[in-house]
Amino acid sequence: MNLLRRILQSILFRFFLPFRLLMFYHRRVYKFSLPNLLKIRRHELIFKTYPISNQKIKISGSGCVEIGEKCSFGYKLGGRFYNGLIEIQPRYKKSQIKIGNNVSTNNNLILCAANYIEIGDNSLIGEGVSIMDHEAHGIAPDKRRELGEIGKVIIGQNVWIGNGVMILKNSSIGENSIVAAGAVVSGEFPANVIIGGVPAKIIRAL
């Protein structure tokens, strides 16, 4: 009986170890490190521990990205997983994006900062969320080809952002709050509320 168990264990070990190594390589190297090799070498991508990169992550732009520990990006069963991408773009040299610890995101997140975007610890972000801290175009008709107003976005700790949410410049969301699916957020919102709609308003307190 013991011998049989040992044989079975040895077969399983031989089969699963290469498979697990392959998955490990696939997530860390192919989906995270390789697309961002230059950013890592230039210390423009700093991470406490390797995030779980289920979807490919591309850091573009010339600023700096900081990722805390135990973060995870992309979810196979979250919809629009295949051929999708998570794009984190600190657009200019002084732009900064800071992602806290234990942040989990669904697929196809876009973070685009001309100045500063911060995502608090333990936050959850749904599928197809876009967060931008600036207007890429001027408001005045003759300024449309110029960079518009630049602000910042601060997402507090333990915030849950639903699917398809768009968060615009100069927005802040207090800790524990929920942003309902499909909301367009502009402005400052307190802790412990549900906000939703276009433009987002407080729906109720938690």
Ligand SMILES: CC(C)(COP(=O)(O)OP(=O)(O)OC[C@H]1O[C@@H](n2cnc3c(N)ncnc32)[C@H](O)[C@@H]1OP(=O)(O)O)[C@@H](O)C(=O)NCCC(=O)NCCS
């Ligand atoms: C925000 C949310 C959690 C609220 O859930 P809930 O507390 O059960 O809310 P209810 O369904 O009871 O609705 C409460 C009110 O909010 C409104 N509301 C709910 N979701 C809304 C939305 N996405 N946009 C605008 N208003 C919304 C309802 O119409 C209702 O308004 P009323 O009181 O005037 O009738 C839920 O609606 C939601 O958006 N979840 C996100 C789902 C998602 O994206 N999942 C992906 C996870 S990664």
